[in-house]
Amino acid sequence: MKRKKLIGSIVRYALYAAVAAFFIWAISNSYFDYIFSQSETFLVLLRQHVVLVLVSSLLAILIAVPAGILITRPKFKKAEWIFSNIANLGQTIPSLAVLALMISVLGIGFRTAVFALFIYSILPIFRNTVAGIDSIDKNMIDAAKGMGMKPHQILFRIELPNSAYSILAGIRTAVVLNIGTAALAYVVGAGGLGVWIFTGINLFDNGFLISGAIPVTLLAILADYILRKVEYIVVPKGSRRIEKA
């Protein structure tokens, strides 16, 4: 048992060491300098990036969650498989293509990027909402009916609390994906930290690459962490699952 724990610790600390070595190497080569020497540009790009993600994610949540609830009502139950299949197919279209195709519809600029990100993040949220509501134990809904609950009471007191975990996981996936896709917003001229990454690729400038890529990475990891905490707070105790990596 001791040996197994030792192997685990070695792997963990080796990884910490590798990350630390990377940062020391990057700092000693002054790859982070652009963040400080061009801090104004950096803040503008960071703000663009965050606004892109926030606006498109909020819009997607506002559309996808109600749509997922609507499609699981008995009236629309028959249409469910069509929409689920469309959602599955849509997921195979590359995000870059969604962005690129929006150019011909909306031109270049901020609005195009927001719209493309919005379209792309509807799918995971919609899918998880439908899956979450569908996976609820039918006996529980029967019990609620037997207690004389009306359909809207069943929705708000039984279905939504029990599928909260799945819905929030969908939102988390969408937001994290969105942060990555927003880095591609450069190609439609919407700014964001992707500007520095692409500049770095085009100019072979490691400074721009690292100064652009590391903040995007930290943003994604931070968003994932925060949304996991939100999940833990929002999901009711009874339906909380054991936290897994």
Added chain:
Amino acid sequence: MEKWARFLEVNSSRILELTIDHAILVSLAIFVALLIGIPLGIYLTTNQYLADTVLQIASITLTIPSIALFGVMIPIFSLINQGIGFVPAFVALVLYSQLPIIRNTYTGIKNVNPEMRDAAIGMGMKTRQRLLRVEIPNALPVIMAGVRTAVVMNIGIAVIAAYIGAGGLGVLITQGISRNDNYLIISGSIAVAILAIIADAILLLIQKRFTKKAIAE
């Protein structure tokens, strides 16, 4: 429609070539990822402490945006003169496929019915026999689900790898963007989608073919 016919007449051979490039890049990456991920996932079922660590690392890796990972890899691989092209794209794809493969192997084997495992021990099977004859066949549907997730995801990520010169169907899309040519963008993305759907279908067939009947129910 006529324009499409003319476009395809001129470009179909190139699209096919790029599709094959794309498929080769993804399948090589998946092959290596399987060689690492499945043995690791199996080993993790015997070491809980390491399992927590590895799964955590893999899930953090998956949250890293692909273009950012390429951005970090270019300077690192430049040290060995492989900054852009096949190598960074390949390494990124292998890294991204680790989480679905390791996690599904791990949970698949962990969730094998303990009574079945007891029965195998009672029949006098050795650890290796138990693994090959009981645990892996029972966990196969879960493992394959992980592989399918990884393949479909990688086909999408490999598109972005065109920006760092790894070739594949992303080339059509990036060229379409810079030339403002919707035919290139649309044909590229449809080819990617079809590739993903076909790969998923083939893997599903393999999964069904090799799953024992008793387990499939």
